[in-house]
Amino acid sequence: MAKITLPDGTVLEVGDGTTAGQLAQQIGPGLAKAAVAARIDGKLVDLSTPLNGEISIEIVTGKDDEGLEVMRHSCAHVMAEAICSIWPETKLVYGPTVEDGFYYDVDLDEPIRPDDFERIEQKMAEIVKAGKPFVRKEMSKAEAIEKLAGDKYKTDNVSHADSDTISFYSQGDGFEDLCRGPHVPGTDKVGSFKIMSVAGAYWHGDPTQKMLQRVYGTTWPGKKDLDAHLQRLEEAKKRDHRVLGKQLDLFSFSDAGPGFAFVHPKGMIIWNSIVDFWRSVHDKYEYEEIRTPIILNEELWHKSGHWDNYKENMYFTNFDDTDYAIKPMNCPGGCLVYKTRQHSYREFPLRVAELGLVHRHEASGVMHGLFRVRQFTQDDAHIFCTPEQIEAEIIGVIELTFEIYGAFGFEDFHIELSTRPDKHIGSDEIWDTATNALEDALKHKNIDYKINEGDGAFYGPKIDFHIRDCLKRSWQLGTIQLDFSMPERFGLVYTDSDNTDKTPVMIHRAVLGSFERFIGILIEHYGANFPLWLSPEQVRVMPISEKSNDYAKAVYARLKEGQLRCSCDFSNEKINAKIAKAHGERLPYMLVVGPREADSGMVNVRIRGLKENKTVEIDSFLEMARSKIVDKEINLQF
């Protein structure tokens, strides 16, 4: 008998060799139908896996992120079979999952065109309809290499596998592919799919190799989910911040400085509103603020380790026969400020923020509006503390971060912990201590996180914050990086309680990351319909005709006095044209005033995106607007 613990703590006994799929059936036919894989003692496996001994098990469905990934990956196999059946000379290379879908790299001389997508999809639908089981077969590495003789791509994949047991999956009779798995039980469980695009890709990203074709697809648990995804993509196109930024006159780029954003007056209002808010939150969490130079002696960058690890991304200059570098990070400047005076353990933790302008060279091909630029303002801070204070400080940063994201309406986030990369400075011991401190803080806050092995910064492990925008796209924003190396390199010290000099721990952290990029994300998240507190222009007064101009001026003066960002439209346009224009400019509130409003001291309020309008007294409008600004309310209705 196998003794099985379910996620809710229930313990079941089943006959040895019962599969995970059979167990799901035993629990309920609904679960069995939705099941795509199982997690046994935390490891994701096929539903055909037999259950033995004392284990914990969870049945995974397409609603589970990992379950969805299994569906997507399985769908890649179905697509591969379809492509191979249409073009039998196809050589399969590699087919992983990506955000929202999957791709398969194929070596095929005949180009696959968008016109072919339907044909591939039809073939896939046939394979799905046949409901062929995915069957796993295992063998040793040597046997696999023998079996794959002559297939340079798959042989290469096998040679890169870290396990000595190699598995193949066949779907039904014919088609078989080398794969680690796991897979859904049958081809009828791959969900609702669509081929999205095709692009060129070099084998191993190596331009000396043959150009392969990378076919992208997406799949979702149901047709509804797929349709919603396709609609989000359409919506994302409409919300492209490069288009909206130009249309609303927020920022621009010039050939005079590729990758350097020019922020226009309206863009600066958004920028400064964020800065004001950012400062108030940092004040609450007891940070100080500094500003350090953007050009500093090259020697400093040798000392910091940037020269050895980051030189390719840096800009350099020379004057007075001395070499200088333009800062790609603010840390060395922060260290120099720290060193200007003595420090005692009594003043720790010392939290020092800087809205630092940094320059990082990006290849011209990867730049993308405000998302990828060469110059940006980082909302940086360095915390100097004792090793005992690390955990509490990390917790503080996590709380501050959530408070800031919450104000913009980002409530859906996930966290990743990145560990030691191959290229790094500092001892293994130091890395372990730092990594443990980060994990302890996350556990203390009861936060789920994912571990990215080897993805840390060269000077320490890190926690990254990822948010999801309203189109369910994930963005990495904030980061917390522990650093035991730089303080030593810069000879930073503090006097401890026992009167000896010690090296402080340095925590680097950013919440929004790059201001430029964050504003780009906000534009797309809101579709440029900014909440009131961020709107460049908050209210516009519109007299119905010239006769009401004086009253409009009086209303405008009241709004201005109430510190609202406002204007008056005195043009000769008809009122409907004025309203349409203001809607186009994404004005949150439009105040229409005519003789009736003038007589009663009222304003007729139109709200962005809503049909109905409301007539209220100026003072009550003003009070309502002020409180929405203070509370950073996203909803404009009142």
Ligand SMILES: [Zn+2]
């Ligand atoms: Zn596979």
Ligand SMILES: [Zn+2]
């Ligand atoms: Zn730093």
